[in-house]
Amino acid sequence: MTKRLLLGNDAFCEGLIAGGVRFYAGYPITPATEIAEAMSRRMPEVGGTYVQMEDELGSMAAIMGASATGVKSATASAGPGMALMQNELGQAIAAEIPLVVVNVQRAGPGIGNATRSGQMEVMQSRYGANGEVPAVVLAPSTVEEAFWLTLKAVNLSEMLRTVVIVLGEGILGLQRAVVDLPDDYDEIEVVNRPRPSVPPREFLGNYAANELSEVPPIADFGSGYKSIVSSVGISRRGGGDISILGLAVDDQDFTIRRLHQKLLDRKNEITLFEQLMTDDAEIVYIAFGTQALSAIGAMHEARARGIKAGVLRLISIWPFPDEVVRACCAKARAVVVPEMNLGQARLLVGNALANTGIKIVGVNRVDSITIKPVEILDKTTEVLS
Numbered sequence: 001m002t003k004r005l006l007l008g009n010d011a012f013c014e015g016l017i018a019g020g021v022r023f024y025a026g027y028p029i030t031p032a033t034e035i036a037e038a039m040s041r042r043m044p045e046v047g048g049t050y051v052q053m054e055d056e057l058g059s060m061a062a063i064m065g066a067s068a069t070g071v072k073s074a075t076a077s078a079g080p081g082m083a084l085m086q087n088e089l090g091q092a093i094a095a096e097i098p099l100v101v102v103n104v105q106r107a108g109p110g111i112g113n114a115t116r117s118g119q120m121e122v123m124q125s126r127y128g129a130n131g132e133v134p135a136v137v138l139a140p141s142t143v144e145e146a147f148w149l150t151l152k153a154v155n156l157s158e159m160l161r162t163v164v165i166v167l168g169e170g171i172l173g174l175q176r177a178v179v180d181l182p183d184d185y186d187e188i189e190v191v192n193r194p195r196p197s198v199p200p201r202e203f204l205g206n207y208a209a210n211e212l213s214e215v216p217p218i219a220d221f222g223s224g225y226k227s228i229v230s231s232v233g234i235s236r237r238g239g240g241d242i243s244i245l246g247l248a249v250d251d252q253d254f255t256i257r258r259l260h261q262k263l264l265d266r267k268n269e270i271t272l273f274e275q276l277m278t279d280d281a282e283i284v285y286i287a288f289g290t291q292a293l294s295a296i297g298a299m300h301e302a303r304a305r306g307i308k309a310g311v312l313r314l315i316s317i318w319p320f321p322d323e324v325v326r327a328c329c330a331k332a333r334a335v336v337v338p339e340m341n342l343g344q345a346r347l348l349v350g351n352a353l354a355n356t357g358i359k360i361v362g363v364n365r366v367d368s369i370t371i372k373p374v375e376i377l378d379k380t381t382e383v384l385s
Helices: 008-018 033-045 056-068 080-095 122-127 143-160 251-264 291-304 322-328 344-352 373-384
Strands: 002-007 023-026 049-052 073-077 099-107 113-117 136-138 163-169 176-181 273-276 283-288 309-314 316-318 334-339 359-364
Touching (some): 002 008, 008 033, 008 099, 008 143, 008 163, 023 033, 033 049, 056 073, 056 080, 056 099, 073 080, 080 122, 080 163, 080 251, 122 163, 122 316, 136 143, 143 163, 143 176, 273 291, 273 322, 283 322, 283 373, 291 309, 291 334, 309 322, 334 373, 359 373
Parallel strands (some): 099 163, 283 309, 283 334, 334 359
Antiparallel strands (some): 002 176, 136 316, 273 309
């Protein structure tokens, strides 16, 4: 391990590279532009390819095509760029093309405030695409974690044959920190997508699944197998070319349910979280991303004041870890959810703790000013009084 002074956006890049990404197509957008800049340098250095695209739509389409050839692929964007990507992002999930997308969140609706940070795309990351597609979303809190979680995102995308979103923030992407990173990425364990184990003539296509939990093998374009990527988002149960065989009445239901169930059956492998002092906590702070650091600071100060506080730091946002939330709040009288939006995570926590009688309140800022531990403590006093 070597200590390095690293920019958060550079940490995202290194995580992608360590995970085996060798194709990056992107379009610059603040506060994610440094990712495109770094990848334009790093891809040639590691034998990969960087393509400067004309826009975000083209970026998503390009990485879908590259991944279909078997090359691990990724892009990054922010704010309105993520909005533009939603059609292709949903198509990639439906077509089960492994991809990683880094969202370095800016603040505000529309074009937004390009140079300010937020946590305003929790719901977009899950519900932005049409047609009931699922989502896998990871949210790092520190520069070093940005590296490891992005690496994890690549592995999950390959294992699950899906798109994984790394939900960063402008305040994280543009900060520098001293981090410990491996000296040799070749020693890092990486996951590769399932590929056919039968001869080409026996291969039934990239969607030959019979059970809801299955992640079927996918053949690389140009590998000698008949590899067709679904352009309609619906596949035939058991496999086969739908342009020849058509679709059965229940294939749509099976496809949509399988896209979700393959994640839910592996939820234990997807769900990541940090639990601090929640065993006896009468009040639990539930937070994600950079604002979780403020929650941890508030917890220590609360304990110093004699208040039994704990923290649940959500690392995996989607699929949302309902069971973890309920377990961590088993003895809690109240939950405080600090976040840089108007209550998106609080809504999810409320659903998880429905009918428990636990009071749930938020500490919310949308001015891009980091929530201070004292703000969380003030809310704690208010709730417990």
